[in-house]
Amino acid sequence: MNILLLGYGKMGKIIGEIAESRGHQIVGRINLENRDELETINPKEVDAIIEFSQPESAVENIKWGLDRGLPVVSGTTGWLSRKAEVEAMANTSEGAFFYASNFSIGVNIFFKVNTYLAKLMNEANEYKIAIEEIHHTEKKDAPSGTAITLAEGIIENISSKSTWDLSGQSADSERSIPITSKRIDPAPGTHIIQYSSDIDTIELIHTAHSRKGFALGAVLVAEWIKDKKGVFSMDDFLSF
Ligand SMILES: NC(=O)C1=CN([C@@H]2O[C@H](COP(=O)(O)OP(=O)(O)OC[C@H]3O[C@@H](n4cnc5c(N)ncnc54)[C@H](OP(=O)(O)O)[C@@H]3O)[C@@H](O)[C@H]2O)C=CC1
Numbered sequence: 001m002n003i004l005l006l007g008y009g010k011m012g013k014i015i016g017e018i019a020e021s022r023g024h025q026i027v028g029r030i031n032l033e034n035r036d037e038l039e040t041i042n043p044k045e046v047d048a049i050i051e052f053s054q055p056e057s058a059v060e061n062i063k064w065g066l067d068r069g070l071p072v073v074s075g076t077t078g079w080l081s082r083k084a085e086v087e088a089m090a091n092t093s094e095g096a097f098f099y100a101s102n103f104s105i106g107v108n109i110f111f112k113v114n115t116y117l118a119k120l121m122n123e124a125n126e127y128k129i130a131i132e133e134i135h136h137t138e139k140k141d142a143p144s145g146t147a148i149t150l151a152e153g154i155i156e157n158i159s160s161k162s163t164w165d166l167s168g169q170s171a172d173s174e175r176s177i178p179i180t181s182k183r184i185d186p187a188p189g190t191h192i193i194q195y196s197s198d199i200d201t202i203e204l205i206h207t208a209h210s211r212k213g214f215a216l217g218a219v220l221v222a223e224w225i226k227d228k229k230g231v232f233s234m235d236d237f238l239s240f
């Protein structure tokens, strides 16, 4: 299939490599510095867009694809305050929209384990809950989109929690899950969920060894979303 890359940085480059290794053609590699080249792209020659740019660019990029009736697979994080607006655009377009805070299959298994443990811990009020995420120093947003997804999974299953905050910034520590963001090179992405009490500590940890898992997941989703219309997530794509 013909794939247009909107955002050709660390993620765009490995996505392009993996896509070509799977026999796909990259019809455009667009960054901020060459964004004027986007107008030379013929949408009829694009089967899917894979968008990994930056928080302030994502909505404009996604809209560009939806306006042309294309499927857009977006992995950019840090813009979710406008997610409902984008989903409404997708539902009134001829295109398709797929967002995931994390495209790695391993992290999506981790998401399921997170919600299972949260269900078990719902009555165990003696445990304090905390999340930590560790990424490279070039990451622009904090906390990570993955950490926010983890916090949301806990909030949905533990009645005593209703929000999350960057660690130390919460007005209501009883109802808020603190998220600590650390920036240490070369960390591709580590996420830790901790339940701790006076008696013991339970920790779940996912550590990405490279960006390969994120990139492969995004390419597999692009293959899956071809010819689809509407709004989709990893829950639609995964069989578990
Ligand atoms: N969902 C997931 O599984 C994952 C998500 N991410 C997310 O993906 C995003 C990108 O990460 P990463 O690749 O490491 O970041 P990089 O900074 O390495 O790459 C981002 C690229 O986007 C380009 N860009 C910025 N604005 C635009 C625009 N308007 N149009 C086109 N290109 C643009 C930049 O161009 P220029 O160089 O010219 O500034 C840059 O090359 C982040 O939000 C990150 O959180 C990362 C890994 C996994």
Ligand SMILES: O=C(O)C1=N[C@H](C(=O)O)C[C@H](O)C1
Residues within 6 Å of the ligand: 077, 101, 102, 135, 136, 139, 140, 143, 144, 145, 146, 147, 188, 189, 190, 214
């Ligand atoms: O910026 C990154 O690198 C990553 N960002 C995503 C996030 O914000 O969760 C996914 C992954 O952790 C890597």
